[in-house]
Amino acid sequence: MSRYRNARDVLPESLIREIQKYVRGEHLYIPQTERTEWGARSGARAELERRNKDIVQHYMDGIAIAELAERYHLSEERIRGILYEEHRE
Template sequence: MKRYINAREVLPAELIKEIQKYVKGQHLYIPQTEREDWGASTGSKAAYQKRNTKILELYNSGVSIIELTEMYGLSEERVRNIIYEKQRDE
């Protein structure tokens, strides 16, 4: 799998000459101008938000942190952090 694109394939010759004044023969990273938020394209972010909301609802209805760790396969510390973060956001 190709990890880079040769500048000659996508940039005009004049621009390549200008860039070569600053960078010659080295790899140059050009960052994206627009980037999606983490998990936006896969739905992961939404799934975790839904899970975390449910964890807070269950906690508020009396389910213990230990029970939540067993239900969701998370550590006690992670469950506590989720509860704290969700309470802070509300």
Template structure:
């Protein structure tokens, strides 16, 4: 973390106001919430864990048991089961079902009015 001298970066009136509350101490000013990165986004950990979880789910669907997956991935049985349940429910709601329509012109026009 880089520290900056307040008199170099703050307008004089703001510096004077801050000095009324804090003098000669370090003050942390956080980023706005909209500029914060979510956990693991910068390091790539989030993507790595998502890939690992998808791999665990594929192995489970291919017939591997929870105890086998525990030993291979060094996770508890509860963690393995949570991953399986989460990805199973995500797969159930996948939008790439075979009955989806790819073309906008696949629908027939409907006329409004009396029949």
């Protein structure tokens, strides 16, 4: 989702000249001052958290790891990782 913008569209000419003293004709990354966590904006993070809680609950209800892996289309190792992560918290 990387979008490049022309500096002339967003920066004053005086600032562009100052930056050109240090960098000419190269791509320059300017980090954000505040970042949102992965998936926070799209809702993907919340969806995965809900799925993981469901997996833990199903496991506690007696559903086997192999069945959970098949049901959620994950490897048994990933199911174990989810169960371990939830247990640590």
